[in-house]
Amino acid sequence: MNIGIIGAGSIGMLFGAYLAEAKHSITFLVRDSNTPNKLYIEKSNTVKQLIPSNLVFKMGELNEMDLIIIAVKYHHLQSIKDELDALPKNIPLLFLQNGLLHLTFATTLKHDTIMIGSVLHGAMKKDAHTVQHLGIGVTTIGILKGEWERIEELLLPPNAHFPLEISSQIEDVLFKKAMLNSLINPLTTIARVPNGELVKNLAYKTITKNIYDEMMEAFEEWKDRFSWEEVVTLCMNTQYNHSSMLKDYENGRLMELDTIVGAIIEEARKRNKKLPILHAFYLLLHEKNEVGERHL
Template sequence: MKIGIIGAGAIGMLFGAYLAEEKQDILFYVRGNKKIANLYIEKIPNAPDLISCKQVTEIKALYSMDLIIIAVKYHHLEQLKKDLDLLPKHIPLLFVQNGLLHLSFIDQLKQSTIAIASVLHGATKVNDHTVRHLGIGITSVGILRGVWDKTDAFLQCSSNKFPIKFTTNIEETLFKKALLNCLINPLTTILQVENGMLIKNESYKMILKNIYEELMEAFEEWREKLPWNEVVTLCKNTEYNRSSMLTDYENGRLMEINTIVGAVITEARKKDKVLPVLHTFYLMLKEMNKVGDHHY
C-alpha cells in the first residue's frame, strides 16, 4: 500500500518505521525544514535500523495514497483542516490522537471513510529522523464511518513488535486509552519521572491507586474492563518511557491536557460525578503548560 503520514512526531515516525519494514510505501508530509528521508528506529537503545521512506512538503503529493495516517497532536488538527479538505474524498484517513476531543473534529470532515486508532506503544523521538521504541503495545483500529476495503492488507502489517488488531467498538477502546492516559500522564508529568517509577516508588504507587479508585467510582462500568493489574502491567511494559505529556512539557510544547484530562472530567460531570484528585492535577498542569511549536 501507499501510505501517507501527516506528522513526524514519535507515533508518526513509529508507524512509518514499522509499516515501511513491512514493505509498505511510506510518504511523510511535513512542514518546515525537517528531514526524515533516512528514518531510523531503535528497537533497543543504540542499535538503530535504517528504514526507507520519502518526505514531501505539499499536500497534493498525498492525492494518490491508499491510506493517510493523521499523527499530529489534537491541538494541531484545526490548522490542518484546510489541507485535509483538499484531499480526495475517497482516500481513507486514520486518526491516532490521544484523548477524545478529536472525535468532534472528525465530524467536520468530508472524507467517505475514517478510522481511528488507540495506540499503546511507548516511543520517543530522539531527533528528526530517529524514533526509539520503548514499550510494545497494541494498536486497536476501528472504522468510524464508511467502508475500508484494505483493512486486511493493513492488518497484515501486524508483527510481534507492532501488533495491530481491528475492533468494532473503537470508541470504547478510545475511552479506555483516555482513562489510562489520565492515570499515567498527569502524575508522571508533575513528578517528572518515567512510567515505571509510578509502581516502583510506593508513595507514587499509592497516589496512582487513589486516582484509579476515583475514576472507577465515577465510571463503575469500567472496573471489570480496566482492572488495577492492567494499569500496573502497562507501567511495567513501558517502564522506561517518558509519557507523551511529560515529553511535551520537557520540550516546551503545548501539553494535551484538555483532550485527555479535561475530556474525562467532562464525561464524569455528565454522570454527576466529581474527580477531585484528577481535577487538582488538571489545574496544576494548566499552570505548568507552555505554548509550544505549532508545526507538524
C-alpha cells in the first residue's frame, strides 16, 4: 500500500520503519524543510537501519495514498483540520494520538473511514533523523467510523517486534491506555525518572499503586479488566524509556496534559468521583506546562 504519515516524530517514524519493512511504500509529510532526507531506526540500540521513505511538505501530495496516518500531537490537530478536510474523503485516516480528546476531533471530519490506534511501544527520537525503539508493545487499531476492507494488510506479515491487533472496542482500549498514561506520565515527569523507576523505587511504586487504587474506586467496571500487574509489566517493558510527557517537558514542549490526565479526571467527575492524588499531580503539571509554553 501507499501510506502517508503526517508527522515524523518518534511514533510516526516508528510506524514508518515497520510498515516499510512490511513492503509498504511510505511517505512522510513534514513541515520543517530542514528535516533530513534520510530517516533511520535503531532497534534495541543496534546499528541504524534506513527507513525507506519519501518526504513531502504539502498535504496535497498525499492525495493518492491508500491510507494516511496522523501521528502529530493532539494540540496540533486543529491547525491541520482544514487541510485534512481538503483530502479526498475516500482515503482512510488512522489517528495515533495519546489520550481521549482526539476522538471528538476525529468525528468532526467528513472522511468515509476513520480509525484510531492505541500504541504501547517505547520509542524516542534520538536526533532529527533517528528514532530508537526502546520497548516492544502492542498496537491496537479499531474503526471509529465507516469500514476498510484492507485493514488486515497492515498485519501482514506478522512481526514479533511490532505486533498489531484489531479491536471492535477501540474506545475502551483508548480509555485503558489513558489510565496507564495517567499512572506513568505525571509521576515520571515530576520526579524526572524513566518508567522503570516507578516500580523499582519503593516510594514511587507506592504512589503509583495509590493512584491505581483511586482509579479503580472511580471506575469500578475496570477492576476485573485492568490489573496492577499490567502496570508493573508496562513499566518494566519500557523501563529505560522516558514517558512522552517527560520528553515534552525536557524539550520545552507543551505537554499533553488535558487530553490524558485531564480527560481521566473529567470522566471521574461525571461519576461524582474524585482522584485526589492524580488531581494534585495535574495541578502541579499545569503550572509546569504554563512555564514550558512561555519558553517555546
